[in-house]
Amino acid sequence: xxxxxxxxxxxxxxxxxxxxxxxxxxxxxxxxxxxxxxxxxxxxxxxxxxxxxxxxxxxxxxxxxxxxxxxxxxxxxxxxxxxxxxxxxxxxxxxxxxxxxxxxxxxxxxxxxxxxxxxxxxxxxxxxxxxxxxxxxxxxxxxxxxxxxxxxxxxxxxxxxxxxxxxxxxxxxxxxxxxxxxxxxxxxxxxxxxxxxxxxxxxxxxxxxxxxxxxxxxxxxxxxxxxxxxxxxxxxxxxxxxxxxxxxxxxxxxxxxxxxxxxxxxxxxxxxxxxxxxxxxxxxxxxxxxxxxxxxxxxxxxxxxxxxxxxxxxxxxxxxxxxxxxxxxxxxxxxxxxxxxxxxxxxxxxxxxxxxxxxxxxxxxxxxxxxxxxxxxxxxxxxxxxxxxxxxxxxxxxxxxxxxxxxxxxxxxxxxxxxxxxxxxxxxxxxxxxxxxxxxxxxxxxxxxxxxxxxxxxxxxxxxxxxxxxxxxxxxxxxxxxxxxxxxxxxxxxxxxxxxxxxxxxxxxxxxxxxxxxxxxxxxxxxxxxxxxxxxxxxxxxxxxxxxxxxxxxxxxxxxxxxxxxxxxxxxxxxxxxxxxxxxxxxxxxxxxxxxxxxxxxxxxxxxxxxxxxxxxxxxxxxxxxxxxxxxxxxxxxxxx
Numbered sequence: 001x002x003x004x005x006x007x008x009x010x011x012x013x014x015x016x017x018x019x020x021x022x023x024x025x026x027x028x029x030x031x032x033x034x035x036x037x038x039x040x041x042x043x044x045x046x047x048x049x050x051x052x053x054x055x056x057x058x059x060x061x062x063x064x065x066x067x068x069x070x071x072x073x074x075x076x077x078x079x080x081x082x083x084x085x086x087x088x089x090x091x092x093x094x095x096x097x098x099x100x101x102x103x104x105x106x107x108x109x110x111x112x113x114x115x116x117x118x119x120x121x122x123x124x125x126x127x128x129x130x131x132x133x134x135x136x137x138x139x140x141x142x143x144x145x146x147x148x149x150x151x152x153x154x155x156x157x158x159x160x161x162x163x164x165x166x167x168x169x170x171x172x173x174x175x176x177x178x179x180x181x182x183x184x185x186x187x188x189x190x191x192x193x194x195x196x197x198x199x200x201x202x203x204x205x206x207x208x209x210x211x212x213x214x215x216x217x218x219x220x221x222x223x224x225x226x227x228x229x230x231x232x233x234x235x236x237x238x239x240x241x242x243x244x245x246x247x248x249x250x251x252x253x254x255x256x257x258x259x260x261x262x263x264x265x266x267x268x269x270x271x272x273x274x275x276x277x278x279x280x281x282x283x284x285x286x287x288x289x290x291x292x293x294x295x296x297x298x299x300x301x302x303x304x305x306x307x308x309x310x311x312x313x314x315x316x317x318x319x320x321x322x323x324x325x326x327x328x329x330x331x332x333x334x335x336x337x338x339x340x341x342x343x344x345x346x347x348x349x350x351x352x353x354x355x356x357x358x359x360x361x362x363x364x365x366x367x368x369x370x371x372x373x374x375x376x377x378x379x380x381x382x383x384x385x386x387x388x389x390x391x392x393x394x395x396x397x398x399x400x401x402x403x404x405x406x407x408x409x410x411x412x413x414x415x416x417x418x419x420x421x422x423x424x425x426x427x428x429x430x431x432x433x434x435x436x437x438x439x440x441x442x443x444x445x446x447x448x449x450x451x452x453x454x455x456x457x458x459x460x461x462x463x464x465x466x467x468x469x470x471x472x473x474x475x476x477x478x479x480x481x482x483x484x485x486x487x488x489x490x491x492x493x494x495x496x497x498x499x500x501x502x503x504x505x506x507x508x509x510x511x512x513x514x515x516x517x518x519x520x521x522x523x524x525x526x527x528x529x530x531x532x533x534x535x536x537x538x539x540x541x542x543x544x545x546x547x548x549x550x551x552x553x554x555x556x557x558x559x560x561x562x563x564x565x566x567x568x569x570x571x572x573x574x575x576x577x578x579x580x581x582x583x584x585x586x587x588x589x590x591x592x593x594x595x596x597x598x599x600x601x602x603x604x605x606x607x608x609x610x611x612x613x614x615x616x617x618x619x620x621x622x623x624x625x626x627x628x629x630x631x632x633x634x635x636x637x638x639x640x641x
Contacts (some may be wrong), residue, residue, distance in 0.1 A: 015635060018592050019330045022628045023597035025547065026323055027338055027532070034338075034345030036323040037316040038621030039302060042509050042610070043084050043094050043135075044075050046268045047309045050297060052137055053272055055104050056102040056279055057294075057452035064308045069105050071307035072098050073113055080116035081124075085543045085606035092124040093134040096202060104193065109201055116417050118201055126204035128211070132442045136181075139190070140276065143199040146188040148212030150439035151232050152533065154182050154246025159251065161359060168359045170435060171448035172378050172426040172535045176257065176270035177357070180277035181249045181440075186235070186243070189280045214439050218414045221437040259374050262292030263300075266372035267313045271297060312610065312617065317383050318371050319348055319621050324390035326625035330632030343402065346387055350405050351379040357416065361428045365414035367408030379471035381416055381423045381453050382408050385461040392465040406467075413458060414469045421476030422450025422484075424459050425495070445611040452484045453502045456509035463512030478514060481506055482521060489524030490552060497616070498545045499609045500561050503529055504568030511575035522572045523584040528553070529565050537586035538562040538594075540605070544551060546612040559594060559601035560619075562587055563626035570633045588634050592619065601627050 029036055051068060075082055075098070081090025082098040092458055099117045107114060108131055123126075127135070127144060129154040138144035157179070159166045167175050200207050214225050224598035235243075254274050264270040275293045283290050301310050324342050328334060352366045355377040368379030369387045388406050396402045418429045427448050435446035456479055462469065485491055485506075486499075493502030507525045510518045531553070538557025545551040555561075566587045594602055601623040608617035 025599035036343035080120035262296030421480035489528035537590035
């Protein structure tokens with residue numbers, strides 16, 4: 001019979017082996033320049049919209065159309081639709097755009113794939129039930145009427161920054177997407193691909209009886225629909241004030257905000273919208289801005305042997321910061337050459353320009369980091385805090401340069417705190433919630449308010465790196481987190497799915513900052529996480545929890561969400577001096593049992609959030625670096641006890 005000592009030795013050996021092979025795998029993924037970058041998988045709409053864009057420009061033959069067609073066909077689910085996230089059963093707007101792209105690529109509507117898709121789409125209400133942006137894309141090719149779309153008045157570009165509303169009250173992603181749409185919605189172009197092309201088969205109604213228009217809700221938000229009617233009438237009779245000036249300002253803004261890398265904001269929607277706006281304005285295909293924009297889309301694309309698709313974004317700074325943390329927290333030397341190379345690469349990516357954030361933040365100086373390779377207009381707080389923690393964990397040849405970079409970033413983050421005490425992603429006090437009710441903002445993502453997860457990241461950075469900002473700011477931030485805790489002890493996760501993500505992040509923050517005074521909050525958060533553990537020892541949460549709070553903390557176990565739970569429990573346990581050992585051991589056992597021989601973990605589920613309820617991301621590296629961090633912290637815990 002094995003003694004307890006032998007069992008412990010075998011357990012430690014298994015843990016050490018899991019850490020070692022994971023570290024080796026991660027090191028094998030590092031690019032020669034020092035960074036890591038994983039694939040960001042989302043739904044098929046961006047690929048479908050890229051097909052549309054290239055058709056509009058008349059250059060669709062430059063795309064690998066057969067591979068795109070194969071990708072779209074392979075993504076269709078058994079019900080005939082296409083999904084927002086893995087396992088959701090299919091979503092109408094996503095399915096309509098996939099159908100549109102396949103038709104544009106030459107697939108017959110009699111093909112069994114489209115026959116099944118048509119049945120699914122019609123069962124959900126057809127085109128008339130689609131989101132505004134899907135209808136917009138259809139209107140561009142004459143498959144929907146512009147009469148059914150809201151207006152975007154050009155005069156908003158002429159509003160002075162001292163007024164209560166300007167475009168800078170929109171979230172950065174909404175702003176960069178809206179400005180080019182001002183031009184397109186004003187001109188209302190129709191680019192006829194083929195005189196006989198239509199998607200009439202996707203309407204439930206008879207074509208002559210389609211009711212184009214926006215639906216009233218019989219509440220205060222209907223005021224926006226009445227205002228839209230007024231704007232529409234003014235536009236029809238060319239009575240829109242400052243129209244020409246607004247259109248000129250929108251074009252100028254687009255040109256000024258194009259990155260040297262060719263993209264806008266480092267994300268696909270404004271890239272697509274800007275190139276549609278250029279086409280609407282009659283730009284030539286060889287115009288430098290057009291050419292650079294199309295080249296940027298190619299860099300966001302992934303081509304494999306059999307398929308081709310487009311990512312919403314690229315994440316090298318984010319992935320590199322977390323890879324560094326995973327390697328160091330699992331025992332790799334602070335002086336390891338791979339970490340030094342990665343650290344130097346991160347230092348080279350610090351944003352030292354005044355971006356859009358400076359419009360409302362009059363005190364801050366540049367010093368943050370962005371998500372992408374290049375994004376000088378939009379550094380974000382989450383990436384910046386993650387990078388600081390990564391850099392603090394390693395030794396670089398030029399330590400003075402590192403400390404100076406961290407100091408710049410700390411000053412910038414401090415001035416980005418909102419009045420309520422929290423931090424948002426890209427802007428300060430970007431919280432005019434009425435904007436989510438404007439007719440064309442049906443994704444409910446027009447603003448960038450504070451979130452518990454980003455606020456927690458900042459506080460974790462301060463506590464774990466022993467960095468100082470004013471006590472008053474810290475107190476406000478802690479009070480904000482306390483106020484955001486749900487009655488059951490959890491916290492909402494804005495940028496990751498969902499309450500597991502938010503709760504884990506806040507526990508890690510409270511554990512390293514003022515932990516003597518927040519035992520109550522820590523204990524409630526721990527108890528909630530423990531209540532969510534699955535029978536297999538792991539944790540999981542479905543994206544549906546954004547729509548149905550009864551599903552919070554519920555879902556099949558995933559490596560990333562299990563890791564988040566373990567990280568939160570281990571950090572909180574250290575602060576409380578009380579560990580839920582049995583639960584933690586079972587969670588670690590789940591990770592050890594599901595690790596592949598190559599040192600990876602696999603998960604199909606989407607655990608990253610773009611826009612809650614509307615857009616989700618599967619970060620391919622989340623199930624690599626977060627589990628390694630959990631294993632590393634567990635090993636430290638085992639050494640302590």
